[in-house]
Amino acid sequence: MTLFDFARGPGMFWATTIMVIGIVWRLAGAVLLARHKDRSTPRGDNRVAAGLRAVLMRSVPPHELEKHITFQHLTGYAWHIGWFVTFLFFVPHMPFIESILGFGWPGLPNQAIVMLAAITLAILLLLLVRRIVHPVLKVISDFDDYVSTLLACAPLVTGIVAFAHLFPSHHETMIGLHILSVEALMVWLPFGKIFHCVTGLPLRFQIGAAFARRGVKA
Amino acid sequence: MSATIAATEERAALERIAEGVARLASSAPEVDLPADERVRRAKRVFIEKTDARVALDLESCLHCGMCAEACHFYEGTGQGRYAPIHKLKLLRKVYRRELGPFRLIQRLLTRDLTVAELEQWQELVFDSCTECGRCDMICPVGVHLSRGVHITRQALTAAGLAPAELRALDAEQKSTGAILGAGVEKLRSALEELRSQGIEAPLDKPQAEYLLLTTASDLLIYHRSLAATARIMNHLGLDWTFASSGFEAANSGAVSGDETAQRQATQRVVDAALACGAKFVVVPECGHAYPALRWEGPNQVGRAFPFQVLAISELIGRELESGRLRLKPLGPGKRVTFHDPCKFGRKGGVIDEPRKALAALEVDLRETESKGTTNYCCGGGGGVFFIGRAAPLRNAAFNIKRKQFDATGADSVVTSCGSCRMNFAVGAQRNNWNVPVESLVELVADGLAAPGPATDRGSVV
Numbered sequence: 001m002t003l004f005d006f007a008r009g010p011g012m013f014w015a016t017t018i019m020v021i022g023i024v025w026r027l028a029g030a031v032l033l034a035r036h037k038d039r040s041t042p043r044g045d046n047r048v049a050a051g052l053r054a055v056l057m058r059s060v061p062p063h064e065l066e067k068h069i070t071f072q073h074l075t076g077y078a079w080h081i082g083w084f085v086t087f088l089f090f091v092p093h094m095p096f097i098e099s100i101l102g103f104g105w106p107g108l109p110n111q112a113i114v115m116l117a118a119i120t121l122a123i124l125l126l127l128l129v130r131r132i133v134h135p136v137l138k139v140i141s142d143f144d145d146y147v148s149t150l151l152a153c154a155p156l157v158t159g160i161v162a163f164a165h166l167f168p169s170h171h172e173t174m175i176g177l178h179i180l181s182v183e184a185l186m187v188w189l190p191f192g193k194i195f196h197c198v199t200g201l202p203l204r205f206q207i208g209a210a211f212a213r214r215g216v217k218a
Numbered sequence: 219m220s221a222t223i224a225a226t227e228e229r230a231a232l233e234r235i236a237e238g239v240a241r242l243a244s245s246a247p248e249v250d251l252p253a254d255e256r257v258r259r260a261k262r263v264f265i266e267k268t269d270a271r272v273a274l275d276l277e278s279c280l281h282c283g284m285c286a287e288a289c290h291f292y293e294g295t296g297q298g299r300y301a302p303i304h305k306l307k308l309l310r311k312v313y314r315r316e317l318g319p320f321r322l323i324q325r326l327l328t329r330d331l332t333v334a335e336l337e338q339w340q341e342l343v344f345d346s347c348t349e350c351g352r353c354d355m356i357c358p359v360g361v362h363l364s365r366g367v368h369i370t371r372q373a374l375t376a377a378g379l380a381p382a383e384l385r386a387l388d389a390e391q392k393s394t395g396a397i398l399g400a401g402v403e404k405l406r407s408a409l410e411e412l413r414s415q416g417i418e419a420p421l422d423k424p425q426a427e428y429l430l431l432t433t434a435s436d437l438l439i440y441h442r443s444l445a446a447t448a449r450i451m452n453h454l455g456l457d458w459t460f461a462s463s464g465f466e467a468a469n470s471g472a473v474s475g476d477e478t479a480q481r482q483a484t485q486r487v488v489d490a491a492l493a494c495g496a497k498f499v500v501v502p503e504c505g506h507a508y509p510a511l512r513w514e515g516p517n518q519v520g521r522a523f524p525f526q527v528l529a530i531s532e533l534i535g536r537e538l539e540s541g542r543l544r545l546k547p548l549g550p551g552k553r554v555t556f557h558d559p560c561k562f563g564r565k566g567g568v569i570d571e572p573r574k575a576l577a578a579l580e581v582d583l584r585e586t587e588s589k590g591t592t593n594y595c596c597g598g599g600g601g602v603f604f605i606g607r608a609a610p611l612r613n614a615a616f617n618i619k620r621k622q623f624d625a626t627g628a629d630s631v632v633t634s635c636g637s638c639r640m641n642f643a644v645g646a647q648r649n650n651w652n653v654p655v656e657s658l659v660e661l662v663a664d665g666l667a668a669p670g671p672a673t674d675r676g677s678v679v
Contacts, residue, residue, distance in 0.1 A: 065355060141281055
């Protein structure tokens with residue numbers, strides 16, 4: 001079995017299995033803990049609406065807060081959008097997407113996607129350097145932060161190398177490495193901070209509803 | 219008494235309080251515990267307080283650091299260790315090792331909590347955090363950071379590692395029900411002073427619809443606020459009383475994380491309210507007292523209250539809205555800005571009501587850039603005012619606030635919290651800042667118009 005075959009076959013199967021079981025295990029381990037009862041009388045009864053509002057509005061904080069985090073916000077949005085556009089609109093990815101969903105959509109020009117991937121990679125590396133030197137980030141960062149960033153970079157690096165045919169005699173192996181890099185990200189998802197893709201929106205709802213109980217828009 | 223004489227007396231009283239605060243640490247009870255017992259007690263609190271909501275917080279952090287950008291202590295010092303999420307590190311560590319879904323792996327990969335870590339975190343969760351909750355407003359995934367800080371405070375307090383000043387306050391309130399020596403005799407003499415001014419100030423009425431609380435800052439410094447509050451209650455024609463068995467609104471345990479002290483202080487007020495059959499308990503201008511009673515109180519005593527808890531500013535706002543309270547304009551020439559006390563505003567939900575009062579007084583309200591839910595803290599909340607070594611941190615936070623005030627061009631600052639006023643007074647003195655800080659209830663009392671019509675109060679709240 002070649003590396004390519006392993007990546008497309010057992011590798012993908014086990015990565016998917018570990019990811020799904022891991023997500024369920026981690027989520028259940030948190031949300032199935034007991035919940036402390038709050039006996040205070042809530043102010044108003046708009047907690048669902050307030051939770052949904054927080055889900056949306058946390059993306060656009062008030063100006064007086066936003067002006068301190070503009071760089072993080074712009075770079076954060078930029079690399080997430082770049083990463084997912086690269087994944088979802090790169091023409092060579094389409095057969096893979098169609099094999100899962102049963103349908104596909106038109107891709108974007110390859111050169112544009114490669115350029116986008118390179119920009120996304122550059123932003124991720126910039127954020128990695130920032131994490132090392134920033135007075136707050138260097139204090140709060142741990143193994144997970146660096147591994148997660150590198151694993152987010154890996155598919156971009158391997159994808160660009162594969163597309164550019166930098167190793168023409170090992171092209172299939174490079175594609176295999178590219179798939180494996182995605183699988184590594186999938187395996188890491190339940191264990192690292194990338195898990196926020198599962199809990200982020202529910203947590204926004206939770207804090208919006210909690211503050212609404214007190215009559216505060218959060 | 220003229221306003222000038224009263225202001226001079228307030229300054230003198232504040233200096234006496236400051237001297238008393240400086241001696242607090244020396245009166246703190248010693249907590250002599252072996253290191254492993256401190257760790258055991260802290261871990262027990264971390265575990266008990268971590269429910270599913272807290273767990274979801276701890277599973278979701280991105281380590282983006284944005285919370286630091288909302289923190290006045292980070293903004294004022296540039297020190298990365300003051301990032302709010304860093305303050306939750308011990309809570310997360312215990313959660314991951316003891317409760318988390320991957321605890322078996324975490325126990326293999328990480329070291330257990332140590333007493334050295336607990337000692338190191340004292341500065342982070344007490345000196346450099348007022349639990350103002352501004353960081354709660356910025357987190358992109360919605361981590362409730364101030365809740366995690368408070369749990370860590372509770373853990374450190376259980377381990378005997380709260381700052382000495384807060385331990386002293388807890389010990390005093392547990393023993394006498396009061397803080398800073400403002401006991402029942404101070405209350406009686408303060409009420410006598412009000413009566414000598416012709417202000418009705420009932421104490422221990424057997425039955426009353428409203429139980430009014432007061433607080434050490436009003437009894438010891440801001441007598442005018444106490445008088446103004448009583449005048450407003452009288453003006454509204456309310457059936458009210460103070461109770462000598464439960465008059466102190468301040469709750470030191472709610473600040474330090476000493477749940478025994480918190481529960482006892484809450485129970486005193488609850489018992490006093492039940493004894494006089496109060497339907498409403500009114501919290502004076504004492505920020506932390508409001509969430510301590512309104513939101514945490516029922517959980518402390520284990521049942522919902524048979525009465526409603528109202529902040530005095532909340533009562534004023536609602537009475538204005540109902541038309542039962544009318545105010546004379548103080549004039550648009552009076553340019554003021556309003557400081558939202560974090561515990562009334564962001565932590566309490568009393569944001570619009572003070573502004574209704576200022577609108578009724580027809581003053582020229584000039585809002586700071588950060589207001590309401592994003593308001594900057596005064597820098598001394600959450601007990602930080604009492605921690606001597608935190609003075610440089612308080613000052614750094616005060617200067618952020620001062621710049622916000624100065625940018626409004628207002629001639630004075632109005633607020634509804636005695637602790638914020640004390641912190642501003644100290645900061646103003648240290649930084650030669652001469653903008654007066656006024657009390658909302660005092661302004662409202664100055665603007666009381668002809669008595670409102672006698673109406674059924676059943677629909678007030």
